Amino acid sequence: MTRHPPAITSVTTARDGGILVVWEVDRFFEADPPEKVRIYLNESFLEIDGTETSITIPGEVIKELATHLTSVTISVAFRWNGDVPEEKRTPAISLYLGDLANSPTAPYPVMKPEVTAQAEQRTAQSPASITVTWKASNYTQARIIWGPETATAAYEYVLNPAHEQYQRSFRTDYPLIPDTLYSFLVGVRNVRLDPDRWLSAQVLVKSPIEIRSVRKFLEISKMAPADGVRAALGSRQSLRDLLFGR
Structure with missing residues (x-):
C-alpha cells in the first residue's frame, strides 16, 4: 500500500x-x-x-x-x-x-458566535452545498465571508436577524468545487451598542466528493434504480449531466 x-x-x-x-x-x-x-x-x-x-x-x-x-x-x-x-x-x-x-463573557453588547457547518451531497434535485449554522446573542447584523481555501473572501452574505432570532443558518448559493476545503468566517455585531466591532468565528469544512456510481447517486437522490436510468435522466442528455450537473 x-x-x-x-x-x-x-x-x-x-x-x-x-x-x-x-x-x-x-x-x-x-x-x-x-x-x-x-x-x-x-x-x-x-x-x-x-x-x-x-x-x-x-x-x-x-x-x-x-x-x-x-x-x-x-x-x-x-x-x-x-x-x-x-x-x-x-x-x-x-x-x-x-x-x-478580549471577547466578552456576557451577552452585552454581543457575544462571539458559535459556528458549525455541514456539507450536503449533490442529488438529482439539488446541487452540492454547505450549510453553516451559528448562534450568538444580542446582535443586530451578521456577516458571512466565505470561499475555497485559495480564495477565502470570494463571497459575502449579510443579514439582519428578525425578532431576536439569534440562531440562524446560511446555505451556500454558488457552485462548489468538489472535495475542496471551504472557509466560512461568521461575524456578528450590534450596530446600536458597538457599531465598529465585529466578533467573528471561523469554520472550515470540505465540500462533498463527486459521486461516480450511478446506483449510489440514485440512492442518495431517493430514486429507485429499478426504475431505470432513462427515467432518472429526464430531460438531461447524458449520464455526465446527471452525475455532475454539467
Whole structure:
C-alpha cells in the first residue's frame, strides 16, 4: 500500500476558544494507515496514536496564542517510524482568531458566535452545498465571508436577524468545487451598542466528493434504480449531466 498525507475535513472553533480538527485517510487510494499522527500548531506539534481521526485543542491554549496573534496555522501529518522515518503532511491552513483573548463573557453588547457547518451531497434535485449554522446573542447584523481555501473572501452574505432570532443558518448559493476545503468566517455585531466591532468565528469544512456510481447517486437522490436510468435522466442528455450537473 502507498503512503499519503491525511485530508483535513473540518476545523471548528467553539465559543470557549477551543478548536476541533477532524481528518481522514485518503479516500481514493488504498492507503497505508499511519503509526502516529502529528498536529502542528504554528510549527509546535502534538503527537497522538495513528488510529485517531480528530483532536480538540483546548481553549486555554488558543486564548494564550490570541494574546499576541490574530491567526494560527494548523496542519496534520501522518508518521511511520522505522529505519527511515517518514512523514506525510497536509499544507498548513490559517485559522482566524481575531480578538478572542478580549471577547466578552456576557451577552452585552454581543457575544462571539458559535459556528458549525455541514456539507450536503449533490442529488438529482439539488446541487452540492454547505450549510453553516451559528448562534450568538444580542446582535443586530451578521456577516458571512466565505470561499475555497485559495480564495477565502470570494463571497459575502449579510443579514439582519428578525425578532431576536439569534440562531440562524446560511446555505451556500454558488457552485462548489468538489472535495475542496471551504472557509466560512461568521461575524456578528450590534450596530446600536458597538457599531465598529465585529466578533467573528471561523469554520472550515470540505465540500462533498463527486459521486461516480450511478446506483449510489440514485440512492442518495431517493430514486429507485429499478426504475431505470432513462427515467432518472429526464430531460438531461447524458449520464455526465446527471452525475455532475454539467
